[in-house]
Amino acid sequence: MIDRSFIGRSFPPLITGVEAGRLRAFARATGQRDPIYWDSAAAQAAGYRDIPAPLTFVFTLDLERDDPFYFINEMKIELAHVLHGEQAFTYGVPICAGDEVTLISKVVDIYDKKGGAMEFVILETNAQNQLGEDLGSMTRTIVVRNPK
Template sequence: MGRRVLVGRSTPAFSTEVERGRLRFFARAVGQTEAVYSDLEAAAAVGHRDLPVPPTFLFCLEMDNPDRGKFLDDLGIDIRTVLHAGQEFAFHSQAYAGDTLTFRTEVRDVYEKKGGALEFIVRDTHVTRDGTPVATLTSTIVVRDPKADRR
């Protein structure tokens, strides 16, 4: 497999707007019952300029990338050999409904286990608002070598 050469490679950036309706739906879906995530008055009462983005909602917005499957396609990776192995979030500033956020992903690390049968690709997605850091989303995927099943 040997994809170590990918370290430092970036995907094209994309931007998406945070919509209030999606924030409210997400808050309900994940059981976030605090009014600050659904009611503008409650949000303003605690100092927010609009509905705040719940922490893991940024992962959902990352899925808005119109070319999200292109990274794996360009590498010739069959999606059936991929597992999501981990997700981490580092927050730098609060995002709100109405913000336009930009997402840029780069490969931070690639390493193998089990004699190359499993390849781990670690990617950092940098989320910004007008150039100001909002968060860094780190995801790790595992690519299984289909040939390793026949060894």
């Protein structure tokens, strides 16, 4: 069983920069066609500080950690038993090229189903830029299959 004392625990923050080239690559990979994702002038004309990040880009920022499985490893969960369950996003001010983003992740719930055969961990990650603006949050649910 996963240690329920992790509920409410926050992990060390990650502070990372957002480079325009990474945003362009992510936009290309996700099929964005709007010029605001390629051209600073088009983005500024549309009211952005610079090239904005496509909506789910915050997930890639959290992978910048030295250990992208930081919370799974900290909780001593075997990665071979982990399935991706669900992911949801809320949006605040757009992330833009040149931003310095701080991500803070916290375990908000752990519960089981099927008599403990499956456990669920819900991790919420909040993002803020260098101006103190709320960039939104990401909530991930992982499913841990417990062997019999």
